[in-house]
Amino acid sequence: MFKNRGIAFKLILLVSASSALIFLLILSYNYQSSKKMIEENARQNAWNLSRATVNRIETALRSVQKVPENLACYLENSSYNKDELVRVLRAVVETNHEIYGAAIAFEPHAFDRNALYFAPYFYKKGGKTELLYLGSESYKYFYLDWYQIPMELRQPQWSEPYFDEGAGNILMATYSVPFYRTINGGRRLMGIVTSDISLEWLRDIVSSIKILKTGYGALLSRNGTFITHPSKELIMNDTVFGIAEARGDKTLREAGKQMVRSGTGSISYKNIWGKQCRMYYAPVPSSGWSLSLIFPVDELMADVVKLHRTMLFGGAAGIVLLSLAVVFIARSITRPLTEISNAATEMGSGNLDIDLPSVRSHDEVGRLSDAFHSMRDSLREYIRKLTETTAAKEKIESELKIASDIQMSILPRIFPAFPDRPEFDIFALIEPAKEVGGDFYDFFEIDATHLCFIIADVSGKGVPAALYMAVTKTLIMSKAKEGITADRILMKVNDELSRDNDVNMFVTIFCGILDTSTGEVCYANGGHNPPLVIRKDGDISFLGEAGGLVIGAFEGMTYTLEKLMLGPGDTVFMYTDGVTEAMNEKEELFSDERLERELASLNVVGIQELVSGIMEKITFFTGDAPQSDDITMLAVRFLGGKTFV
Template sequence: MFRNMKISLKILLVILIMSLGSLVVVFSASYYFMNSMVDEFQQTNITLGINSSEVTKASLMSQTEYYLLQLIQKQANNANKELHEVNRAVTEASKYTQHLFETQDNLIGHDMPRPDETEMGVASSKYFLAKGVEATPEVMKEVYTLSYCEYMFAPTLEQNPILDNIYIGTISGISYRYSRSNAFNPDYDPRQRDWYKAAISHPDHLVWLPTYLDSYGKICITAAMTYRDADGHIAGVVASDVRLTSIIDEVMNLKIGETGSTLILDSDLNFIAHPDMDKEGFNPDLSSHFTGSDFIKKIHSSDDSIIQTVYEEKDCYVAFSKMAETGWIFCASIETDEVTAPAFEAKAQNDKLTAASQRNMQDQIFNILRLFMIFFSIMGITVVMTSFAVTGTITRPIQRLASSVLKIGKGEFNEKIPVLSGDEVGQLADRFNTMQDDLKNYMQNIKKVTAEKERIGTELSVATNIQAHMLPTVFPPYPDRPEIDIYASMNPAKEVGGDFYDFFFADETHFAMVIADVSGKGVPAALFMVITKTLIKDHVQQMKGKTLSEVLTEVNNQLCENNEEEMFATCWIGIIDITTGKGVASNAGHEHPVLRRAGGEFELVVYKHTLALATLPGVKFREHEFEMHPGDTLFVYTDGVPEATNINNELYGTDRMLESLNRDKDLPLENILKNLKADVDAFVGEADQFDDLTMLAMKYNGPK
């Protein structure tokens, strides 16, 4: 009866005899409640940390918005005050000049020197007459009247350092100037100048002209206003040039955190100042610097505001304030990540404190559990001594089962395990007998699967050979064409890869080079590679007057058709006229090429990419013209070179690549590429290669 009893009942009988049931319940309940307490404490701290972080983040954002807006409003107000002073000075100069002409019958005046009769750098009055204007008594009377302007213009210029000069153009063609410069143009006629025409179009009102660069390259603006004679007729225009250097420098030199910057726009949203304005390739279109139209809409609808938007491809806060005097817009920005960083740091610190508290509570629980275990061990010894008498009935069947299982493990699948009892051990023996039959079937299946894998391996080997023979592998490929030397290599990460290179003559004088990287690896990438390579070569050889951009557009559209797997390929292609060295290239999302001028170093050639092939139909691809001189070398490659990774997860990078190329720059092309491959392998070491590694180099020797 006892022999046929289930093992669970035998163990339960022993536990009941020793009255251990209550101990297990107490132990389990205590452990459960203590762990629940720790979990609840941890969850509460996490919730508090998150709430605190959100409150801190909101507070930081609010403070930043207030500070940024106040800062840029202050700058706009300061600039407005300075230009308002200019407004006042020019207006007063106009009124003074008008008063002189209203009372000119009571004035005597005197003649004044011509510009070339004055000393350069010393402020003084000078005048000259426009071409065709004769010094009649009426004209000279105006000149004598204008000689009184110096008494008002001199202190005005001295009190307003921002003013560069004050000058007058009359209806009669007189040009008067109070300035430090003695330069003049004999063909100069003030009546034909923009400042004169603008003021005449708005009589009795001060007008501001658009900004411009003076002869010293400094940005300036002109203020102008008409004046009248004793009969109330417009007699001329008073104007002054204002150098904006101090205003712009004060705004552009503002320090706003680590990522902040400023810019100034005129009333037509044209750039007056920008941190990158003097850099080559700067785009003057405002919309190219702001993603979306929310910022521009906000400018049109408000004079002072702050908005969260994407500026220079970064999520930023941008505050702006308009000048009442000129309508210019002063802007200040700071990246959102910099604003919210302290909140995230505070949350991280709170998480550390929470983790430390949790560890302390777990240590206390461990001490309590240790006391339980000591007591439980004492009771366990008693249980073991009591149950020793019944262990034989449990262990002997298990030992027999173990002996039979050992034979099965050695391959004796015909060995049957005797079933001597009806308990769990007997059921286990029966299950092992069933498993024995399953193992026989499994071994037979393994043999079939192994044979199938060997067949697939053979087919992959054939595919690798086919792919290798699709790429040009004979070097030199054109021994009868001394204009060029070329060498290329491709090392796939798997049996078959997605990279490829190609080169061929499109006609007698135009040589084409292609290198590409297909997304993915293995057979699918190889198939897509074959299609891409074939389409590119066919379309280039049949260009017939088409541009390289049009060729890539046609290839791209064909690749997009039925591309259900959504594969794509980055590609660099260049076509060079070997008689002139001039060529054109296009980069579809590929790595930047490297160029070495004769006697120079290999250097990266960086320019804007277009989207990769097969990403979107109808894409127009950028073209870039280039010119190679005899002795120049071009090197192109796939991302397997710079993105090769060692066991420390470090990238090989373009700096190491250029260093390796320049180390062997005077060797033959084949040696340069092999040495670079060896350098990459040495860097990678024992790390697995996850990407294909493909390179192509071409040296231009010049025409025959």
């Protein structure tokens, strides 16, 4: 995927990715543990706060409770008249700022036989204390909860919060204490003493609790009705169960059940404004109410979130800085590498004179650069030497070419060679191999009726072979005098060549002398490939099996003189091993057999066409295989004796 990307890219990717991963792991661990810590703190805080608030409410409620309790005690243990009662009651209401109002409600006809109701009630209205006598057709206090429940239970009791219509005319809760009189040894209930607490006042207490930014507290009655809540519509109108039902929130309903049973606990839920919150609740023991404190989660976690945001930014900045550092380091490595790479490409295209980038550092890159410098210098030196060597080699090659040209130029190459001699025809072809070879042929007239012809192959190749050939050719020319026979020519030349021949070079040679008047050929073979005789009628055969020793090997050798009669139209075909050992790509040889077959099958008239025809066959046979040896052919045809007049 990143195979073709540079080192810098890979380094940045790798380093940034791994450091980001490590950073994120640490950050998330840190977040989790500080979240836990903060939650624990918040929990502690919440309990402390709720305990404190509950205590405040308790204290307030207790002080409110004290008033009717003390009044009840007073009423049970002293005698009083109406004025006195009203005075005491007024004093109580005026001196206890916690209470909204207080009443002493007697049983029917209990205070005055003639009066059904007697219940003086003082309450605060606009900074003044007002007196009201309770009890009328529309306000039969005996049947109201604040009166009836403690009367029936015969014990002090906080009422559920209620709107006191016709009396206090506010939302309130009432603490009722029954009082008695001992008459004839029996305790007879005389009435109920009450004190009212304004829910307004309670709400002030609860709303004075500061919870984070938008957190708040709420007070619930014994049946789950909201006594205080920041949302006024809920107060006295809704219960925690109502909300839980409306939302289908089981957790909230369970919590509500716990609250009305004076339980303690906490839940996570969404408050009425849809905000994720944590609620802690605890009971207010004296009234059986429940206080709940609501902490918005986002504010609870605000510090952690802020801390982590800071850390995240810091981390990101750190990674950016790290990446920049990596870029810087990578660049310092890749820049010289790129330069070296470009220089190497330039050098590869043959320019060794370019300036290589200089790297001052002594690290791996520096060593690579040094190595490149020395490589360039070595290459320059090498190329310089190579150029010199090549020049020298070219000189030698050109000299060899000249040698080859000279060698070829000493061979007779003009055909027809004897245009004025109708009694015979002669044709030769030499196809030199790439290297200077050792093949040669020659023909010349010894006298008016004798034509000497030779074909030879000097062992080895190159200049030594060429020189040796020139020497041999010259020697033959000098020995072939009138009246000499072929065997003697070979013997003499052999002796001359063998004497002091330290290089062990030798020559295979076939030498024939044609009597142009009779068609008789006298010949000797010095280790050369046997020529073929092609009769006019198409009969073809190899000339003799075994010849004598090659010339130039051992001094004092003798050669056998053989004779052959040619009729008019008969041909002697001579060749070197370059013909029979011509090789094709499958490393097969052209071979004696193929030569004989091809000669027999060529349907041509002249000997030039014959020789050229064989050459074509050889070229076709070898195909693309390189020619490794000289290919030489020489053909002599007797055309008929000259008629001497």
